[in-house]
Amino acid sequence: MASTDSTGSAETGPRRRHLSPFRWAFPIVVVTLLASLLGVMYLDYVVDPEKNLHDFPIALVNQDVGDDLKTGDQVQHVNFGDQVADGLRAAVPSDQIDLRVLGINEAQLQMQSARVYGTIIIPSDFSKRLGILGVGSVVPGEISKPVLT
Known part of the structure; x- marks a missing residue:
């Protein structure tokens, strides 16, 4: 049964779901790690150009x-x-x-x-x-x- 407010009408809106910390933190961590890896690879290449x-x-x-x-x-x-x-x-x-x-x-x-x-x-x-x-x-x-x- 639907709940009613003080005027007696029924609520029909979707239920709000809260994002767990894992769902929003995981993409941020992955992107940060990939960007860091690219930076380290670039600096490794630039530091000793004669070797590369x-x-x-x-x-x-x-x-x-x-x-x-x-x-x-x-x-x-x-x-x-x-x-x-x-x-x-x-x-x-x-x-x-x-x-x-x-x-x-x-x-x-x-x-x-x-x-x-x-x-x-x-x-x-x-x-x-x-x-x-x-x-x-x-x-x-x-x-x-x-x-x-």
Whole structure:
């Protein structure tokens, strides 16, 4: 039988259920533990990057075609891109980083398939821009700086 209030009408509302502490605390504890685990895993990876990044594959693309520089009466062909690429190959420790000299198409394919994690690109006008940079101190006008991507 339904209960009645002072006016004599019957109560028809649903019974209220109280959530037990286990029902509301369990999801909070699970989410907190997962967030803590992710934080610990991230910090473990960041603390010692040399241990985790050994044999890190990087592509080196040298597109520089060189430039002819006038030194007095002589014209000398220089290719600063080759010098930068040779310097990178000599300076990068091969036991820590796997520096791969590739063409631009192969580098893009390897980036898309995650076989390399980064690409250093020396543009085709790198030597020309370096030559202009040297002349730019005496010639007025805006200078485009050489850029490695």
